[in-house]
Amino acid sequence: MVARVIVTPKPVVNDPQGLTVKQGLASLGFREVSDVRIGKYIEVSLDTTSEHEARQRVEEMCRQLLANHVIEDFKFELVREKR
Amino acid sequence: MLHSENSMKFGVVVFPGTWSDRDCGWVIDQVLGEELIYLWHKDTDLKGCDCVILPGGFAYGDYLRTGAIARFAPIMEQIGEFADKGGLVWGICNGFQVLCEAGLLPGALIRNASLEFRCQWTNLVVERTDLPFTANCTEREVLRVPISHGEGNYFADPATLSRMEQRGQVVFRYADPTGRVLPTANPNGSMHNIAGIVNARGNVLGMMPHPERCAEPELGGTDGLKLFKSVAENALKVLVS
Numbered sequence: 001m002v003a004r005v006i007v008t009p010k011p012v013v014n015d016p017q018g019l020t021v022k023q024g025l026a027s028l029g030f031r032e033v034s035d036v037r038i039g040k041y042i043e044v045s046l047d048t049t050s051e052h053e054a055r056q057r058v059e060e061m062c063r064q065l066l067a068n069h070v071i072e073d074f075k076f077e078l079v080r081e082k083r
Numbered sequence: 084m085l086h087s088e089n090s091m092k093f094g095v096v097v098f099p100g101t102w103s104d105r106d107c108g109w110v111i112d113q114v115l116g117e118e119l120i121y122l123w124h125k126d127t128d129l130k131g132c133d134c135v136i137l138p139g140g141f142a143y144g145d146y147l148r149t150g151a152i153a154r155f156a157p158i159m160e161q162i163g164e165f166a167d168k169g170g171l172v173w174g175i176c177n178g179f180q181v182l183c184e185a186g187l188l189p190g191a192l193i194r195n196a197s198l199e200f201r202c203q204w205t206n207l208v209v210e211r212t213d214l215p216f217t218a219n220c221t222e223r224e225v226l227r228v229p230i231s232h233g234e235g236n237y238f239a240d241p242a243t244l245s246r247m248e249q250r251g252q253v254v255f256r257y258a259d260p261t262g263r264v265l266p267t268a269n270p271n272g273s274m275h276n277i278a279g280i281v282n283a284r285g286n287v288l289g290m291m292p293h294p295e296r297c298a299e300p301e302l303g304g305t306d307g308l309k310l311f312k313s314v315a316e317n318a319l320k321v322l323v324s
Contacts, residue, residue, distance in 0.1 A: 009193075013238055014272065016196050065155075068148055068184065070191040071238055 001046045003058040005076040007067045008039035042066055045081070054078050091315045092118040094132030096162070096178075098153050099124065103139035103175065106295040110311050114298055117315050124156040134171040134314050135162055137178025139231070139293060149192060149234045150181035159185055171215060171318055172287045176232055179279075179289030188282055188289045189247060190239030196272025200233040204303075205270055205292055207278050208258040211251060214281060216288045219313040225262045226255075226306040228292040230270060230278075235291040237273035237280075244274060255279035255290055 009015045015037050022036040044061065048054050058076055067074040093111045097104045104121060112119040120130055124142075129135060142153035153159070159181075166172045166187055174182040182188045195201055207228055209220045220226070239247065247253060255278040257268045269276045271291075279290030294307025 012240060013193065014196065014236075016194055016198050016272070020198060065147070065151065068151070068191055070183075070189075070240070071193060 001048055001051070001054050002079045002081055003044040003046060003054065003061075003076050004079060005042040005044060005058065005062060005066055005074060006039060007042065007062075007072050007074045008037055010071055010073055013071045039072070051078055090116075090118050091133045091318055092120065092131060093314075094120050094122045094129055094135045096122045096135060096137050096158060097124065098140070098142035098156060098181075100142045100144050101138055101140035101177070103177075103293065103295060106293075107136050107138045107175070110295050110298040110308065114308065115311055115315055122158055124153070124158050126158050127161060129158075129161050129165055129170075132165075132170075133318055134173060135165060137162075137172070137174040137181050138295070139176030139178065142177055142181060145177070145180075145234075148184065149177060150184035153177075153181045154185040163187065166282075166287050169284065169286050171314065173216065173314070174287075174289040175295065176230075176235075176291055176293060179291055180234065182287060182289045187287050188280060189243050189252075190237055190280070192234050192291070193236045193238050194234055195232070195236050195270075200231075201235070201270050202229070202231045203270060204229050205278070206258050206260050206262070206268065207255040207292060208262045208264060209255060211254045211281065211285075214254065214285050214288070215314055215317040216281075216310055217254060217313055218317040219309050223262055225258060225260060226294075226309065227260075227297065227304050228294055228307055229296050230292045231296075232271070232291055235271040235273065237271075237275075237277040237291075239274065247280065248275070250283055252280050252283065253277055254281050254288060255292070 017038045018036040025033045062074040256276040294310045297304035298308040
């Protein structure tokens with residue numbers, strides 16, 4: 001099982017990287033871009049077959065380490081690995 | 084160097100990737116003449132220190148987030164208990180980031196608003212002089228202390244920030260040379276120009292600027308020494324009282 005974790009800055013947190021990229025896109029002519037937020041993508045491979053258990057464990061991983069709740073939100077999906 | 088019986092014992096924590104440990108150590112034992120020990124991140128004992136310093140650098144490479152991995156080092160559990168008992172804990176630069184990640188201080192330090200690593204002199208206005216860390220400073224004194232960081236942009240949610248301001252937890256703010264707190268004096272985008280904060284109890288200090296880099300005239304300034312002297316001269320009084 002693989003957890004695909006996405007960590008993003010909370011809406012109230014300034015994201016200077018996102019702002020800079022937004023300006024870059026605008027200068028390339030992508031004028032429809034209204035906002036850009038930059039986060040992290042983390043893949044965690046798990047030795048487990050229970051989706052329920054994996055969900056609980058990855059939730060715990062996110063809370064304890066992968067995301068900082070003061071500044072970041074997280075979400076994830078679980079994908080079964082192809083054999 | 085000989086140490087008097089009532090000298091302070093400073094412990095400087097070394098994580099893999101810490102780089103300001105020797106600078107802090109130099110100030111403590113060579114400039115101040117106080118007792119110094121280095122604490123390895125795997126140590127599980129603070130060896131009788133009166134003040135623990137978490138110095139600058141890139142602990143564990145700052146992987147994931149600054150301080151994110153360091154907070155799980157074995158020594159951090161002891162530091163948490165020490166802080167709970169009122170022991171003095173002082174995080175400088177990366178150490179401040181570690182203390183925030185560990186939840187010993189509120190908020191977080193994010194990427195500088197400029198996206199640049201900033202290495203420059205700053206002026207700090209001292210807003211608390213009733214702490215062991217700042218007791219030798221005068222009210223609203225301006226200290227000239229250098230910064231050197233890419234992630235020093237202090238953030239806390241509005242409720243936390245207003246609670247901190249009400250309790251007077253902001254110790255240092257970036258200011259102009261006369262002590263006026265202006266947006267132009269803010270090098271990294273920190274909320275309310277925050278350069279250093281203390282916990283509600285006043286025994287855990289975190290600051291982005293580097294006092295250990297301005298503790299001798301040869302380094303261009305001695306304002307940082309004032310903070311080390313404050314701790315050395317006032318910590319035991321505070322701890323005893």
